[in-house]
Amino acid sequence: MLSDLAVSLASGIVLAAGGGAVAALTRSCAGASIPTWLFVATAAMAFPAAFLLTRRLTRPGPQVFILISAFAQTRWLAAFLDSAVRSLGHHDMDLVVKLPRHDYSGQSQVRELNAIRKKRRSFVGGLIVCSRPETIRRELADTGTMTGLPIVFVDIRPFPQVQDYPPNTVFVGCDADEIGERAAQWVGHELREAGKNRPSILVVAGEAQVGRHLVFAAKIRDMVSPSRLDINLQGHFSRESARDIVDQHLRYLLRRGESLDTIYCTNDEMALGAVDAVKELEARGYQHAGLFILGVDGTPDALATIKSGATPFRATIVQDPRRIADAAVDLLLRLRAGEHVPTQTLVATTVYPSQ
CATH class of the missing domain: 3.40.50.2300 (Response regulator)
Structure with a gap:
């Protein structure tokens, strides 16, 4: 904005100077027998020169x-x-x-x-x-x-x-592989701290950044031997898609009398969608004690949700x-x-x- 203002001021100064020069010449030569064509020629040279200089000043950068x-x-x-x-x-x-x-x-x-x-x-x-x-x-x-x-x-x-x-x-x-490994380390630590040796884990991912979920799955199997490890690749990195996936998965487990311990989403938008699904079910009386959610990215919305402590969204892998x-x-x-x-x-x- 300041650069635009500077250009406008420069343009005004250049054009004013051109106009001032013509006016000064007119006053100084008042009454003298100066041909009319000289005034016309002066203006014809002054204003194009001012215009070209202004264009040069306003030319965009690389x-x-x-x-x-x-x-x-x-x-x-x-x-x-x-x-x-x-x-x-x-x-x-x-x-x-x-x-x-x-x-x-x-x-x-x-x-x-x-x-x-x-x-x-x-x-x-x-x-x-x-x-x-x-x-x-x-x-x-x-x-x-x-x-x-x-x-x-x-x-x-x-x-x-x-x-x-x-x-x-x-x-x-x-590195997508490093993200997957760091996510597995965090989840494994949290599960061991909670005493959950045979946890149920849901991974919500997309078709890109495959290392985030493939490396996670390989590492977490070695760390905690999950009783269930479901990976859904239809999240499309979308909040709405993840909400639907988590809602359906939780309802399926509830019908079977099973619980879910961890949801790992390979970006924060999907993690926020998982939060939406959990909150909607809790509003209907379903409880998911001990469930926690992990995301990836470190977006402002995710950080604020984690900081609030009011949801199962507990942590995120931050890409600065x-x-x-x-x-x-x-x-x-x-x-x-x-x-x-x-x-x-x-x-x-x-x-x-x-x-």
Whole structure:
């Protein structure tokens, strides 16, 4: 806002100066036999010059694109986007946001990638958050190769091996496998503290970030030998989908006279959906004593819910969006400068609250 005000003031000063010069010339030459064409010529030169100078002052800074799929499904991406805008702003760069119309549609993402290729001269680099990169890996690789722009992939690794990355492209984010392992450690500790040696566990996940649930399942089986370990991949990282899944699962267990000890959701939106389902059933008289919920991301809503202590939502694995955004922008700038940087940069997670 302050930069816009400065530009407006500069524009006004330039145009006023041009107009003032013409007026001064008119006054100084009043009564003199100066040809009319001279005044016209002076104005004709002064105002275009002022206009061109104003255009130069208002020209936007270098632009970086960001392509984000599944933006509507997670609040964490909103926090990351805000942090990216702030970090780029420190380098006088503008961010152009590209959101595919259909969040999980590979074709929608491909259309945006094609549009970016056509306008590649408008950008100095880009950031890409792709929800299901395995479906469009060739197009992602082609974008990196054909544009020649430095590109940083964020949050979800686009390629399985380091050697698969095209030149001038890198990844930064948290390790899905580490998240799964940290989640298992937290759940195992809590279950042992509660004396539950054969617990019933529900995992609500999506089709992306598979390490979060696969590694969790492998580790928790070794730690506590669960009597039930159900994994539902239809959560779509959505609060509403998770609420329906948890509601149906709890009702199923109630009919069988069984209980549920833990719900692990692979993002906070789904964890909040699990909270909604539990609260709705409790309002109807069903009790779930000892049940606790674990999420992933560390979104403000999740942290506030945990801090309140009024729900079974007990903890979350935190991915710091500011640290990831700063790392992404730093890598982008270094790539642009021709520096050699690591192909994959992993940002460590933390648990809130700490055990």
